[in-house]
Amino acid sequence: MAELKNCRKCRRIFPYIAGVQICEACKREEDKLFERIWQYLRDNPGVSMRAVSEELDVPYEQLMRYLKEGRLQIKNPDGSIVLFCEKCGEIIKAGRICEVCEKGLTKALKDTAKELKEKVGDTQDNDRSRKEKGGGFRFIK
């Protein structure tokens, strides 16, 4: 017997069988949406997810979520699955993010590391100068 669960989209209770926890009505709606996305991509090969989101008026985050959840899979005419960068939505050949984002990510990481280092350096310097400056003072209780 099917379990009764709340639809993740509309919160209605529905008999849940398997897969994503959404009701039949929402599922049909999403199927329609996926169909539109697929058609749009077929008509505009190489278009990014951001463009799809703008053109079809679907929130970008929603598209990204579908992609991450593996629910939105778009196949090339040759049968291979079209992959999109999880960050910017660009079409990629493999992996999860595009080259640009990968570089950006590495750069961001490096920047953070550099910033942290600078901050640590600052505090160390401050400590030192504070000690040097405060050398002659004593707090008397």
Ligand SMILES: [Zn+2]
């Ligand atoms: Zn629903």
Ligand SMILES: [Zn+2]
């Ligand atoms: Zn990207």
